[in-house]
Amino acid sequence: MSQVLHTPPPTQVPAGDDLAALAARHGLTVSGARPSLPEYVRQLWARRHFITAFATAKLTAQYSQAKLGQVWQVMTPLLNAAVYYFIFGVLLGTKHNVPDYVPFLVTGVFIWTFTQSSIMAGTRAIAGNLGLVRALHFPRAALPISFALQQLQQLLFSMAALVVILLCFGVPVAASWLLALPALVLQFVFNAGVSMIMARMGAKTPDIAQLMPFVLRTWMYVSGVMWSIDKLTKKDHLPHVVTVLLETNPAAVYIDLMRYALIDSFHAHQLPPHVWATAVGWALLAGVGGFIYFWKAEETYGRG
Template sequence: MSQVLHTPPQAPAPADDDLAALAARHGLSVSGARPALPEYVRQLWARRHFITAFATAKLTAQYSQAKLGQVWQVMTPLLNAAVYYFIFGVLLGTKHGVPDYIPFLVTGVFIWTFTQSSIMAGTRAISGNLGLVRALHFPRAALPLSFCLQQLQQLLFSMGALVVILLCFGVPVSASWLLAVPALFLQFTFNAGVSMVMARMGAKTPDIAQLMPFVLRTWMYVSGVMWSIDKLAQKDSLPHVVTVALAANPAAVYIDLMRFALIDSFHASQLPAHVWALAAGWALVAGVGGFIYFWKAEETYGRG
């Protein structure tokens, strides 16, 4: 006689709505869920000491294996400036008609390096720190912000060499040097915003980090680092709309503001119209827009 085995009927799986209600009843929430924007800002502010400590530690460790150590923070942009001076100033003759060309060039190189390094570091902020992102719970915007702060610290360290160069080439100390403070603040805000945009894009597509050096190099060449946009604007070889676009380029705006603040031969007539409003506008658009763009993908970082 055959015996039929009957398996007991299984209870239906609970619906997603039932699970959500059960979790809410017991005070549970989704792990890594994106907080509201005001709460996200508060969490970032609460971790401000972590951001500054992480930036300082990264800066200290950056040249720890080199024999000259932190001296490379100054030597790297100075060597770049020397190469650009030989190629553009001497061979291509861009120094002609530009007063105080060496202070003009070195200021441009230092300020551009700040933007370039911040964006490159921001591109790898998430994809290059997945272990930290997956191990600890913190607002992910802390990473690109800390890398931008690291580059600001490096720039401030290098400014000592810039001041020496200015004095050696006869540029006097003046009250206008104080304008460097708001100019750097606006540039830092702009850099942080762009870095957060690139951090989100780099987290999803790490290959972007391989493309960025070419994009940034092209951006440098059109930002007046080695040549004067004002001198170009006086010629009729380019359409007026092109020269206006070059002058309104955010990298060129912040470079020009620093040159205006530090070099007495760089006059206000060489600045684009409404330059401070332009600098503040770029900082606001990039800073706020980049922060919101990064925040919207908070739940996705470190997953998959």
């Protein structure tokens, strides 16, 4: 007597379009799907407390293993300024052409360090925090923004030392110091925007983080941190396009604005034409453009 085994017919797997229709019919959505831009902004604003707390925690932990602790927040840019003073001010004689050279130099170093550190931290914002990105659901833009905020907090600590240096070198307190506030706000928006651009690029190609120190060092040398762009551009040997590029360089623009606000010997005629409009333009271009550029790749962060 033989026994016939009846094998059930194979289950039909719905096609891709059928699966999408089935998911939509039951109210299912793609996990980690990119929200609309207004919704993304709303989600980011809802997590503003996380952004500030994350930035503060990273700042506190940054020098936790060093014996001097948070003192290095001020010592690092000061030591850099001392090295630049010896090389450019003493050996190359730059200080003879610039009034109040020490305040001029220290202000440039502090403001440049803010931009440099924000961009470097932003480049590693996604690639260096994959565990957090993959474990929790939150707008990924919170990471590069929080790193830029961390560097702003560090700059504010350094500004206390900068004020002491200004006073020690005879720079008087003036009402123009209040201009430092809008200048810092514009620079923060610019830094955060560039950080988001670099965060997306660094998430896709982590090797960019190894290249950025060389790019940033070159950028620093053409941004007038150690020398006066105004003195150089007044010479006739420079092509006009080079003069325009030097004067509209965003890093140089924010450095010049801070020098104009804090140093009484740095006058308005040393600023590039329409400097405030240029500063606002760079902040909007980098801030809004960088935010949209980062948002467009929201679904890809932490994948693969």
